[in-house]
Amino acid sequence: MYSQPEYDSISLAKVARGEEVADLLLKNAKVIDCFRFEIKKADVAIKGERIAGIGEGFKAKEEIDLKGLYLSPSFIDAHIHIESTMLTPLQFAMATVPHGTGVVVSDPHEIANCLGVDGIKYMLLESRDLPLSFFFTAPSCVPATHLETSGAILGPQDIQEVLKMERIVALGEMMNFPGVIFGDKVVHEKLRIARSLNLPIDGHAPGLSGKDLCSYISSSIDSDHECTDAREALEKLGLGMWIFLREGTSEKNLVELLSAVNQDTAKRCCLCTDDRHPDEILDNGHMDYNLKLAVSRGIDPLVALSMATINPAQRFNLKGLGAISPGYLANLVALDDLSNFSIRMTFHKGILVARDGKALFKAKEIEPDERISKSINIDLSGIDLKIPAKSKRIRVIGIREGQILTDEKIVEAKVQDGLAVSNPNRDIVKLVVIERHHRTGNIGYGFVQGLGLKKGAIASTVSHDSHNLIVAGVDDESMLNAISALIEAGGGLCVATRKETKALLPLKICGLMSEKPAEVVSEELERLLKAIRSLGCKMKNPFMNLSFLALPVIPRLKLTDRGLVDVDSFSFVPLFVE
Numbered sequence: 001m002y003s004q005p006e007y008d009s010i011s012l013a014k015v016a017r018g019e020e021v022a023d024l025l026l027k028n029a030k031v032i033d034c035f036r037f038e039i040k041k042a043d044v045a046i047k048g049e050r051i052a053g054i055g056e057g058f059k060a061k062e063e064i065d066l067k068g069l070y071l072s073p074s075f076i077d078a079h080i081h082i083e084s085t086m087l088t089p090l091q092f093a094m095a096t097v098p099h100g101t102g103v104v105v106s107d108p109h110e111i112a113n114c115l116g117v118d119g120i121k122y123m124l125l126e127s128r129d130l131p132l133s134f135f136f137t138a139p140s141c142v143p144a145t146h147l148e149t150s151g152a153i154l155g156p157q158d159i160q161e162v163l164k165m166e167r168i169v170a171l172g173e174m175m176n177f178p179g180v181i182f183g184d185k186v187v188h189e190k191l192r193i194a195r196s197l198n199l200p201i202d203g204h205a206p207g208l209s210g211k212d213l214c215s216y217i218s219s220s221i222d223s224d225h226e227c228t229d230a231r232e233a234l235e236k237l238g239l240g241m242w243i244f245l246r247e248g249t250s251e252k253n254l255v256e257l258l259s260a261v262n263q264d265t266a267k268r269c270c271l272c273t274d275d276r277h278p279d280e281i282l283d284n285g286h287m288d289y290n291l292k293l294a295v296s297r298g299i300d301p302l303v304a305l306s307m308a309t310i311n312p313a314q315r316f317n318l319k320g321l322g323a324i325s326p327g328y329l330a331n332l333v334a335l336d337d338l339s340n341f342s343i344r345m346t347f348h349k350g351i352l353v354a355r356d357g358k359a360l361f362k363a364k365e366i367e368p369d370e371r372i373s374k375s376i377n378i379d380l381s382g383i384d385l386k387i388p389a390k391s392k393r394i395r396v397i398g399i400r401e402g403q404i405l406t407d408e409k410i411v412e413a414k415v416q417d418g419l420a421v422s423n424p425n426r427d428i429v430k431l432v433v434i435e436r437h438h439r440t441g442n443i444g445y446g447f448v449q450g451l452g453l454k455k456g457a458i459a460s461t462v463s464h465d466s467h468n469l470i471v472a473g474v475d476d477e478s479m480l481n482a483i484s485a486l487i488e489a490g491g492g493l494c495v496a497t498r499k500e501t502k503a504l505l506p507l508k509i510c511g512l513m514s515e516k517p518a519e520v521v522s523e524e525l526e527r528l529l530k531a532i533r534s535l536g537c538k539m540k541n542p543f544m545n546l547s548f549l550a551l552p553v554i555p556r557l558k559l560t561d562r563g564l565v566d567v568d569s570f571s572f573v574p575l576f577v578e
Contacts, residue, residue, distance in 0.1 A: 074102025
């Protein structure tokens with residue numbers, strides 16, 4: 001739960017009237033008014049953590065002359081999974097605060113699918129007392145479905161416990177839309193608990209329309225970040241949903257959705273990243289990049305800013321955030337312009353925390369306990385990757401680059417010595433998902449088209465949402481080599497051939513995150529990408545695409561540790577087609 005912290009309103013009132021001296025005065029600013037979409041020249045007086053007054057004639061202990069820079073509320077990411085940046089909260093803050101990010105609303109269902117409530121507690125502890133406000137949602141779908149094996153289960157009682165924790169502001173994205181539509185009692189009990197606490201409920205409804213969409217919304221689920229075209233977004237907006245326009249590493253939907261944003265709909269639209277890798281944060285930015293992209297495609301800069309400030313604050317009832325107003329927290333960014341969104345300074349609760357691209361703060365990383373740092377439980381000796389051919393045709397997962405949607409393809413299998421094998425000449429390689437939490441020995445077998453691998457294998461312990469080990473490769477020896485390297489490293493990303501581990505990015509925090517700075521993780525990721533390009537893959541970020549091939553809540557065909565899943569029917573389908 002979140003409630004605005006108490007503060008000395010008497011002192012703020014006196015500063016506002018000029019009867020007391022402010023702690024900090026930001027002079028000569030072009031102040032962004034997110035309420036009326038206006039810009040006004042003014043000074044901003046700050047007392048303690050909060051804004052006292054906006055205007056002129058204030059006195060302060062310290063003054064910073066902004067010399068005509070724009071002053072905006074710091075930016076809010078309405079929906080992100082911190083774990084998917086592969087950074088801990090501290091390292092994420094170090095990377096994004098210089099880009100003007102001041103608040104994130106994160107769904108920790110990645111680590112919750114591995115460690116349950118303990119994983120959520122780790123994220124809450126790790127994100128305390130940082131110059132970036134971390135709010136979280138309670139993961140609603142752990143596991144995401146009954147079609148996979150996760151490391152933990154969060155039932156209704158767990159959800160009730162988590163929703164009452166500090167800085168938990170909503171029930172996280174309800175991915176199990178069939179469970180909502182068809183009346184699953186456990187799913188609806190979680191929804192009821194959130195409603196009873198008067199908390200928002202985030203949605204996840206890719207492609208839902210008509211009666212099914214109405215059925216989904218009727219349970220008070222009122223946001224969605226999975227729209228892929230303007231028609232879908234407008235239908236959902238017309239039914240009262242908040243729409244989060246997403247631009248991440250593999251999910252790039254913002255531009256396609258901008259035509260749904262107009263004077264009437266903008267007030268229920270927010271910007272988000274969902275999943276973004278550290279190299280893209282360092283190279284392009286975070287929310288500042290999404291703002292720049294929206295404005296470059298014709299959106300009014302003040303409208304775009306509202307979608308990254310006041311709108312998400314109001315959607316999640318974050319009182320005192322998202323605007324420059326008396327009594328609001330002094331979470332602010334000073335920027336050169338409203339086209340490139342070049343950030344000059346970032347303030348958090350009235351303190352300058354980043355300047356000209358450099359973080360001005362330091363914090364100590366929390367040492368994780370053994371359960372978090374040793375989370376890969378796989379017996380390599382029990383792994384058999386052979387696939388006996390049962391017919392001449394197979395189902396193949398077809399990748400769509402730039403999207404997490406996939407296609408189902410029926411193709412002729414390549415068979416050697418009675419086994420179905422990879423066919424790199426047709427860009428079809430073997431795909432395997434290995435359960436890594438409980439040593440069940442579960443292995444799901446399939447094939448994928450679109451990775452572009454000509455030789456070798458790639459593997460990852462980041463595979464949404466249960467984060468079992470996923471590996472794709474041209475031959476079994478390379479795949480086993482990659483699997484072995486990840487087991488030894490305690491999780492991460494790997495590129496391997498039959499004889500060599502060509503590149504490895506260890507992720508010792510639950511096989512999901514590195515404790516290293518973004519710059520180091522980005523360099524290691526670049527070595528991985530260079531290695532995978534040497535194997536023939538030309539995709540921009542194949543590891544992000546690989547990570548979503550095991551997610552059985554995004555259409556159409558996916559692979560879990562239990563087998564191939566037809567997401568449309570929410571059921572298993574055989575690999576071989578008669």
